[in-house]
Amino acid sequence: MAIFSYQNLKKILFLLEPETAHSVAGFGLTIMGKLKPIRDLVKKEYLIDDKMLRQDFFGKTIPNPIGLGAGFDKNGSYIDSIGAIGFGYTEVGTVTPLPQDGNAKPRLFRLVEDNSLQNAMGFNNHGMGEMASKLQNRKNHDMCVGINIGKNKLTSEDNAINDYEILIKNLESYGDYIVINISSPNTPGLRDLQNEDFITKLFSMAKKLTKKPILLKIAPDMSSKEAIALCKIAIDSGADGIIATNTTIDYSLSSHAKDFGGISGALLTTKSRELFKAIGKEFHSKTMLISVGGIDSANEAYERIRDGASLIQIYSMLVFKGPKLLKEINLGLIELLKKDGYTHISQAIGANHIQMK
Numbered sequence: 001m002a003i004f005s006y007q008n009l010k011k012i013l014f015l016l017e018p019e020t021a022h023s024v025a026g027f028g029l030t031i032m033g034k035l036k037p038i039r040d041l042v043k044k045e046y047l048i049d050d051k052m053l054r055q056d057f058f059g060k061t062i063p064n065p066i067g068l069g070a071g072f073d074k075n076g077s078y079i080d081s082i083g084a085i086g087f088g089y090t091e092v093g094t095v096t097p098l099p100q101d102g103n104a105k106p107r108l109f110r111l112v113e114d115n116s117l118q119n120a121m122g123f124n125n126h127g128m129g130e131m132a133s134k135l136q137n138r139k140n141h142d143m144c145v146g147i148n149i150g151k152n153k154l155t156s157e158d159n160a161i162n163d164y165e166i167l168i169k170n171l172e173s174y175g176d177y178i179v180i181n182i183s184s185p186n187t188p189g190l191r192d193l194q195n196e197d198f199i200t201k202l203f204s205m206a207k208k209l210t211k212k213p214i215l216l217k218i219a220p221d222m223s224s225k226e227a228i229a230l231c232k233i234a235i236d237s238g239a240d241g242i243i244a245t246n247t248t249i250d251y252s253l254s255s256h257a258k259d260f261g262g263i264s265g266a267l268l269t270t271k272s273r274e275l276f277k278a279i280g281k282e283f284h285s286k287t288m289l290i291s292v293g294g295i296d297s298a299n300e301a302y303e304r305i306r307d308g309a310s311l312i313q314i315y316s317m318l319v320f321k322g323p324k325l326l327k328e329i330n331l332g333l334i335e336l337l338k339k340d341g342y343t344h345i346s347q348a349i350g351a352n353h354i355q356m357k
Contacts, residue, residue: 006322018108018117026078033080033139046086046323048330052337053088053345057288057310058176058213060144064088064330065305065345069292069315070148070179070217074125076134083143086326091313092131093148094181097166099127100152103186110319111256115296116265117316118258119247122186123150128170135174147175148217150184157189161198165205172210180206180239183219183246185262191219196233203237213240213288220245220271220293224278231279241288243313244279245272265316269294273303277352280308284350296321298332305333305345306352 013021032039049063056062067089068082076092083090102124109118125131135145149171151163164180172178180202182193193199199216206214216234218227231242247262254267272293280289284307291304292313301312317325333345342348 006324010320010322014110014112017106018110019105022072022108026073029078029081029085032084033078039081039084042081043084046327047083048086048327048334050330050334052334052343053330055310055345058144058146060089060142060176062088062144062311064326065309065311065333066301066326066329067091067144067146067290067311067313068318069313070094070146070181071119071121072315072318076131076138076145079134079138079143079145080140083140085323086330089144089146089311091146091148091179092135092175093125093179094123094150094184095125095128095131095147095167095171096123096150096152097128097155097163097170098152099130100124107261109258109261111254111263111265111267113256114254114265114267115317115320116254116263116267116294117319118261118263120186120258120261122153123184128167132171132174135171144176145174146177146179146215147171148179148181150181150187151190153187157192160193161202161205164202165209168206168209168214172212175212177213177215177240178206178210179215179217179243181217181246183217185219185247185249194219194222194230196230199230199234200237203234203239207238215239215241215243215288215290217243217246220248220268220275221250222275224275227275227279228282231283235283235287239287241290242279242283243290243292244276245293248272264293265320266294266296268316269296269300273300273307276304276309277307280350281353284308284353295329296325298329298336301329302333302336302348303352305348306350308350308353310349
């Protein structure tokens, strides 16, 4: 029996303004991180650590392939409790060199009818100094932690590379991998950096500063041809992997959508899956691929894995379905692997493309 009913808790949280609800949930996770008996009890209920799903990446053993997507734990405050609710790894940030408030409120919206979220947060965070402190002082050093980095809003495009350099220099020793975020729609001009010249310079600089894996996170609002070309440039320039995709600015997906910010959740599922399939076909055997965007079931997660994802990430669907979703996906993946005659998840990665050859 579950320790608590998230669906009952959700009724209360959804009475609150979305950003307030996020803060309340974050407070709960912070408290859990300080109370080991509670954390252990929750972990026993939700965390699936099975040999069929266990993988070694980024110098850590990851118990299952589901990670928390960037944007939820902006300041590295919940690392000690994220594993307890079922995540195999986590990604903190997006963090910028200087603290910043982000965009004007309201900037986070529930599209309840669509099981989706829309945000225009704008990289609100406490800056790299506090992030370094949180990562250094965390209790759970076994947890694989990625650090998602981005430029400050007031940093010009011409000087953007300096922000990424500062972040890598100051944070690379505290995380297991680094993610370059130039795909958020909520910082003016950021997506303009998704070009050959900037990516080449960026990864050339970054690879000189750290031996940690560095991944590029891309937007879903481009053609598969454009995405493949962009990923190839990044990989040729030293990227150790690709995360696809960030939120979408395709507001035609819902009549409930605002005309600003990025949409995530169920509305993003098809767009993210189709773009990832194209990327996976091209790169699944050449680099690490992580799929994110509207993953809400074991079947959806398994399809992304068979399309080339070594790992997946969830954020918005956690808001709508709670930690029980993570357990259901992991247990479902085990059954789907067995059904296809696999003994380990690694055998399924890219299977759709292998069978097509």
